Amino acid sequence: MELILEGFRMAWHLLVTLDKEVLSVTLLSLKVSGLATLISLLVGVVGGTGIALAEFPGKKLLVSVVNTSMGLPPVVVGLFVTIMLWRNGPFGSWEILYTPSAMVIAQTVIASPIVMGISIAAIQNLPPNLRLQILALGASRPQMVWLLVREARLPLLAGIMAGFGGVISEVGASIMVGGNIKGYTRVLTTATVMETGKGNFDTAIALGIILLVLCFVINYLLTMVQQRERPR
Amino acid sequence: MTTRKALLEAHNLVVKRGGTEVLRIPEFDLREHETVALIGPNGTGKSSLMLALAGLLQLAAGEIRYHGDPIILSGDTTAFRRRIAMVFQEPLLFDATVYDNVASGLKLRGISAIETRARVESCLERFRITHLAGRSARRLSGGEAQRTSLARAFATKPEVILLDEPFVSLDPPTRQVLMDDLEQVLRESGTTALIATHDQLEALRLADRMAVMHEGRIVQSGTPAAVMNEPANAFVATFVGMENILTGTIVSAGGGLLSLEVAGKSLEIVGSGAAGERVVLCAHPEHVVVTTIDPDHRTSARNVFSGTVTRIVPLGPVNKVYLDCGFPLVAAVTGQSLAELQLAVGSRIFASFKATSVRLFRKG
Amino acid sequence: MKRLQNLSLFLAFTALLAAFLVTSPAQAASKNLILATTTSTQDSGLLDVLIPVFEKDSGYFVKTIAVGSGQAMAMGEKGEADVLLVHSPDAEKKFMEKGAGSSRRLVMHNDFVIVGPAGDPAKIRGMKTSAEAFKKIAQSGSIFLSRGDNSGTHAKEKGLWKGAGVSSEGQKWYQQTGLGMGQTLNVAAEKKGYTLTDRATYLALKKNLGLEILVEGDAKLLNIYHVIEVNQAKWPKVNAAGAKSFADFTVSKNAQDIIGKFGVEKFGAPLFFPDAGKKPESLGL
Numbered sequence: 001m002e003l004i005l006e007g008f009r010m011a012w013h014l015l016v017t018l019d020k021e022v023l024s025v026t027l028l029s030l031k032v033s034g035l036a037t038l039i040s041l042l043v044g045v046v047g048g049t050g051i052a053l054a055e056f057p058g059k060k061l062l063v064s065v066v067n068t069s070m071g072l073p074p075v076v077v078g079l080f081v082t083i084m085l086w087r088n089g090p091f092g093s094w095e096i097l098y099t100p101s102a103m104v105i106a107q108t109v110i111a112s113p114i115v116m117g118i119s120i121a122a123i124q125n126l127p128p129n130l131r132l133q134i135l136a137l138g139a140s141r142p143q144m145v146w147l148l149v150r151e152a153r154l155p156l157l158a159g160i161m162a163g164f165g166g167v168i169s170e171v172g173a174s175i176m177v178g179g180n181i182k183g184y185t186r187v188l189t190t191a192t193v194m195e196t197g198k199g200n201f202d203t204a205i206a207l208g209i210i211l212l213v214l215c216f217v218i219n220y221l222l223t224m225v226q227q228r229e230r231p232r
Numbered sequence: 233m234t235t236r237k238a239l240l241e242a243h244n245l246v247v248k249r250g251g252t253e254v255l256r257i258p259e260f261d262l263r264e265h266e267t268v269a270l271i272g273p274n275g276t277g278k279s280s281l282m283l284a285l286a287g288l289l290q291l292a293a294g295e296i297r298y299h300g301d302p303i304i305l306s307g308d309t310t311a312f313r314r315r316i317a318m319v320f321q322e323p324l325l326f327d328a329t330v331y332d333n334v335a336s337g338l339k340l341r342g343i344s345a346i347e348t349r350a351r352v353e354s355c356l357e358r359f360r361i362t363h364l365a366g367r368s369a370r371r372l373s374g375g376e377a378q379r380t381s382l383a384r385a386f387a388t389k390p391e392v393i394l395l396d397e398p399f400v401s402l403d404p405p406t407r408q409v410l411m412d413d414l415e416q417v418l419r420e421s422g423t424t425a426l427i428a429t430h431d432q433l434e435a436l437r438l439a440d441r442m443a444v445m446h447e448g449r450i451v452q453s454g455t456p457a458a459v460m461n462e463p464a465n466a467f468v469a470t471f472v473g474m475e476n477i478l479t480g481t482i483v484s485a486g487g488g489l490l491s492l493e494v495a496g497k498s499l500e501i502v503g504s505g506a507a508g509e510r511v512v513l514c515a516h517p518e519h520v521v522v523t524t525i526d527p528d529h530r531t532s533a534r535n536v537f538s539g540t541v542t543r544i545v546p547l548g549p550v551n552k553v554y555l556d557c558g559f560p561l562v563a564a565v566t567g568q569s570l571a572e573l574q575l576a577v578g579s580r581i582f583a584s585f586k587a588t589s590v591r592l593f594r595k596g
Numbered sequence: 597m598k599r600l601q602n603l604s605l606f607l608a609f610t611a612l613l614a615a616f617l618v619t620s621p622a623q624a625a626s627k628n629l630i631l632a633t634t635t636s637t638q639d640s641g642l643l644d645v646l647i648p649v650f651e652k653d654s655g656y657f658v659k660t661i662a663v664g665s666g667q668a669m670a671m672g673e674k675g676e677a678d679v680l681l682v683h684s685p686d687a688e689k690k691f692m693e694k695g696a697g698s699s700r701r702l703v704m705h706n707d708f709v710i711v712g713p714a715g716d717p718a719k720i721r722g723m724k725t726s727a728e729a730f731k732k733i734a735q736s737g738s739i740f741l742s743r744g745d746n747s748g749t750h751a752k753e754k755g756l757w758k759g760a761g762v763s764s765e766g767q768k769w770y771q772q773t774g775l776g777m778g779q780t781l782n783v784a785a786e787k788k789g790y791t792l793t794d795r796a797t798y799l800a801l802k803k804n805l806g807l808e809i810l811v812e813g814d815a816k817l818l819n820i821y822h823v824i825e826v827n828q829a830k831w832p833k834v835n836a837a838g839a840k841s842f843a844d845f846t847v848s849k850n851a852q853d854i855i856g857k858f859g860v861e862k863f864g865a866p867l868f869f870p871d872a873g874k875k876p877e878s879l880g881l
Contacts, residue, residue, distance in 0.1 A: 087676055
């Protein structure tokens, strides 16, 4: 209990004094997870909508693969991405192992199925004739997709928040592909693990608190967008 | 009446769903300014035909033509779809205000805000929902929602509007009022309309022409009067309410009259044919007259049958009286007549119909 | 109005994207150097002082990957690291025998100590050799915490049990945490047990621990660090030039001075002892 209070005190102190290291890891957490979520948004919403609207043999199989991938353990993803990006691996020539880019790649792999799976369900949950009604109103195909996405905005935004939540808080993949390099690939989660390993529990708790606050702020903003001005 | 220009046509249409054929229409057209009712029981292909005409369904064979030009379904049909409109059974409104819903079709076409406002306000007024403009679509009653859907469809000033059973989920009073409004709007705008319904009264009210569908085909097409009074076959007859369907054989023919034998009784009706032919007859319950006294005191006289009442079903203004005259008959009797005749189950009656009120067609 | 909102949201996102691409250092590939080392080395804080000096001088960007000793050497064997800074002499010898390294040089040492509760139930305080202490712990059945993670420390510890002729595996009093040194110390403090730790980590945490140094100074408790350059002949992608530059740096006078002074200010005693150029025998190995 003492420890947690100490953690709060330290968190407050680090934030108020704008501690350089803490700022750096927080900013990097935001950048990496933010970019990964952005890419997953495109892949997940566009891909998910496409799959939901199309009819093709093997559709059920594909959807179950996506749904299963929603639960991919981050550390397993990290392992596979590392193996791909090793110098002597298939993509070694890219030379991006132990860089923030590798972290973005790994986190995108983790978040995309989450956003895609929820998008598929969201679009499939719309009234079946809505697509036809939109076309009958004179929509071009791209307009139709946009309108369907807009009608499903509530669950879609929930999916994006789920994707973001999944990657801002993950550590297994980030540590493996990033290497937790000070000032370069160290993020809030990997720093927390490191401090815990060193036995600096108060610092670890402080970083954990900062991570929670960050998550809350981002999700609050997204929720505001989701619940935006629904007409009375 | 001069033949009007055909706006929307279907030629040699075949539609399949899951391998089975659901629609086979050799010819169908919609002409300028007319309102056509597409009637038939559920599952008979009305919706499929409408979707096909709207360019929203894949065709196994055949083509749709608009103003004579074939619509290439595999290509971009947006321009065509912007000239027509469709309203479904469910309102299918967007999660937005009524105003935004009605404006949605115009927004898709990139119409200016000023023009949009003018058109939306006009449509809201025509369907009497101006007071609901700012209301969220989620908070509308069934009738209000369907009005919004109609306003949304008409706002785009379509040349053809397709309505797939638009009033089926509304209660009767709401249905009545909406039908009035729709009728007026159609008249004032001159929009060509195709309305699918399984309610014949709706069809009678709104349509210039009626097409009856059965198992994916159009079995009869013509004015409402023609279809109702001269059904082409037993199916149409049952559907339009001609509940008395009997089979018999022509005994003799001559002078425009036929003498028939039906279930051991003799019948005389207007028509032509050859002796020995098997025929099917139908008559509307309204054309069966029930009396308790032999009308001519001649029980062997033509088209008069004696029988008993087996069942009385009250249906508001008229009662369905089921009779057994050696063969089953159904008569429509007003409440007043029922009381005057003191009809009850078991009452002995005489049923008759005029020679001209029986419709005949060849068996099969 | 709504369109304006959407536009500004979209711009905010693209700005984020741009900012990210601009601010992450675009490193020229040949200036990147992958140093694989152990968590305890990183946790000591020495590298946070040493590496920036090297980077400034040489212009290399060092990617310090701190993992367990086993993983560090595995990385070297696969050519996924350019230079290693490790402290597992037996494993290192095998590494060199395989020809995985092109050069191995002595850098520094620190030492391990046996710590335990002030009460010292096994009565090992002041013993001269670790072998005696370990035997005593085993005999008294006192709780001993092992890292159990194949780290350099763990390897050292296993070697000491072997040397003492005690079989610790599977014994009730022998508990394996699978955790890093700092955490293991905390567990030992909680359970009032004994553990083997490097002096640096202990000193860093001493204040809040409640454990005391009970045995120190045995030659066998020395923790020797070598810098190994990965063999480029085996793995062409290895940055041999960078590896050599770093290795040379660690044994240079500048680096050795820094090593010798590290920790004095904070703990009153140095945490590491510079040994570049010395013969391993002179350390009493």
